[in-house]
Amino acid sequence: MLTCSVHPLPYRTNPADYFAAIRHAPGAVLLDSGRPSADRGRFDLLSAWPLAQLAVLAEESGADFLQRLRSNLTQLGEASVPDELPFAGGLIGYLSYDFGRHLENLPSQAQDDLHLPDARFGLYGWALISDHQRKTSQLVFHPTLADDERQRLITLFTQIEVDPVQPFKLNSPMHADLSADQYRQALERIQQYIQAGDCYQVNFAQRFRASCEGDPWAAYCALRAACPTPFSGFQSLPDGGAVLSLSPERFVKVSQRQVETRPIKGTRPRGVTPAEDAANAAELLASPKDRAENLMIVDLLRNDLGRTCRIGSVRVPELFSLESYPNVHHLVSSVTGELADDKDALDLIAGSFPGGSITGAPKIRAMQIIDELEPTRRGLYCGSLVYLDVRGEMDSSIAIRSLLVKDGQVCCWGGGGIVADSEWQAEYQESITKVKVLLDTLQSL
Numbered sequence: 068m069l070t071c072s073v074h075p076l077p078y079r080t081n082p083a084d085y086f087a088a089i090r091h092a093p094g095a096v097l098l099d100s101g102r103p104s105a106d107r108g109r110f111d112l113l114s115a116w117p118l119a120q121l122a123v124l125a126e127e128s129g130a131d132f133l134q135r136l137r138s139n140l141t142q143l144g145e146a147s148v149p150d151e152l153p154f155a156g157g158l159i160g161y162l163s164y165d166f167g168r169h170l171e172n173l174p175s176q177a178q179d180d181l182h183l184p185d186a187r188f189g190l191y192g193w194a195l196i197s198d199h200q201r202k203t204s205q206l207v208f209h210p211t212l213a214d215d216e217r218q219r220l221i222t223l224f225t226q227i228e229v230d231p232v233q234p235f236k237l238n239s240p241m242h243a244d245l246s247a248d249q250y251r252q253a254l255e256r257i258q259q260y261i262q263a264g265d266c267y268q269v270n271f272a273q274r275f276r277a278s279c280e281g282d283p284w285a286a287y288c289a290l291r292a293a294c295p296t297p298f299s300g301f302q303s304l305p306d307g308g309a310v311l312s313l314s315p316e317r318f319v320k321v322s323q324r325q326v327e328t329r330p331i332k333g334t335r336p337r338g339v340t341p342a343e344d345a346a347n348a349a350e351l352l353a354s355p356k357d358r359a360e361n362l363m364i365v366d367l368l369r370n371d372l373g374r375t376c377r378i379g380s381v382r383v384p385e386l387f388s389l390e391s392y393p394n395v396h397h398l399v400s401s402v403t404g405e406l407a408d409d410k411d412a413l414d415l416i417a418g419s420f421p422g423g424s425i426t427g428a429p430k431i432r433a434m435q436i437i438d439e440l441e442p443t444r445r446g447l448y449c450g451s452l453v454y455l456d457v458r459g460e461m462d463s464s465i466a467i468r469s470l471l472v473k474d475g476q477v478c479c480w481g482g483g484g485i486v487a488d489s490e491w492q493a494e495y496q497e498s499i500t501k502v503k504v505l506l507d508t509l510q511s512l
Contacts, residue, residue, distance in 0.1 A: 117189025156209030160188030272482025333398030376404030
């Protein structure tokens with residue numbers, strides 16, 4: 068097997084320094100571990116100028132689109148990488164929440180007013196990868212990438228010329244699409260479904276939006292400073308728009324055929340004082356309701372992973388761990404498995420997308436209820452930012468705490484899991500708490 072070539076560059080903790088050089092290039096994409104402030108992510112990965120761009124067609128089945136992705140990886144060709152690097156060339160892009168409609172037969176009551184393709188990927192022959200454990204930054208070139216293109220990229224990142232970033236600003240405050248009373252009515256309807264035995268939990272979200280202008284990259288840099296998270300990302304869209312994600316949550320990772328998912332379920336705000344902060348964290352860890360919700364999703368994910376993992380390999384090595392971020396504490400668990408011999412990472416996506424932590428349980432019924440009660444389609448929100456390389460190595464996020472800048476407006480969503488004993492005022496407040504740091508940051512620009 069051919070090996071990728073590597074060209075070392077000066078180490079940078081903030082990938083924005085390098086990404087600025089390709090900000091306006093076609094297909095520019097950054098997967099960002101939030102360093103130096105977030106302490107969980109190890110690698111940043113950025114690229115541009117994809118060899119091919121692939122978007123799911125309106126009537127295309129999920130299986131057919133995933134097969135197109137598989138075929139493109141095969142055409143690029145297998146390659147190995149030195150030094151534990153996570154990406155040897157391959158696919159980077161997003162799956163919107165509504166890609167689930169291409170995998171399952173779902174109703175379509177919610178209005179599609181954002182017109183975002185349900186999935187969009189680039190096939191990339193190179194990446195700039197920073198390893199924050201080893202403190203290295205390097206260009207990684209797939210063996211098929213032409214020599215003159217390698218040289219152009221080495222020159223580009225060695226003599227960085229950065230255009231001044233155009234500022235980003237809102238033209239009005241972010242406002243919610245739902246009134247508090249509409250939110251209450253939706254929650255009461257969910258609880259009727261739960262009492263009728265239709266479901267155990269439904270993840271319900273509301274959308275905030277405002278008219279905006281300027282460069283979404285400026286917004287991302289400000290959001291990254293305010294809310295660093297280990298599954299952040301920026302993906303430019305063809306029309307000048309962008310996907311901006313400040314997600315703390317992994318969806319599924321595949322490394323050497325070992326699978327891990329890390330669902331978040333359970334949230335408390337950070338406290339103003341150290342004592343209040345510790346009390347909020349302790350309350351979350353001890354909460355029977357939050358533990359029950361988390362366990363419900365762990366069970367759902369064990370089932371999802373079981374579709375593509377070797378029988379008997381699915382485990383729960385971590386249950387109810389505390390993870391703390393600048394604005395919230397979260398309750399997080401881990402479910403692991405090993406891919407069955409006849410399955411790959413795209414089969415895993417087909418069997419487990421969208422993530423159970425942002426649908427509810429049982430999943431399909433919860434998604435039907437979401438479509439009925441959320442007035443507009445989620446688009447990017449609760450979808451996934453994904454990379455999948457030619458070796459079959461994959462990592463992906465759940466696109467919560469995420470924004471879409473498109474057609475002169477910015478959208479952001481906040482939500483949470485609704486169960487039988489949820490109180491609507493507390494849930495309404497939590498949906499705002501989760502995105503408050505994002506909304507406040509945008510409004511301060």
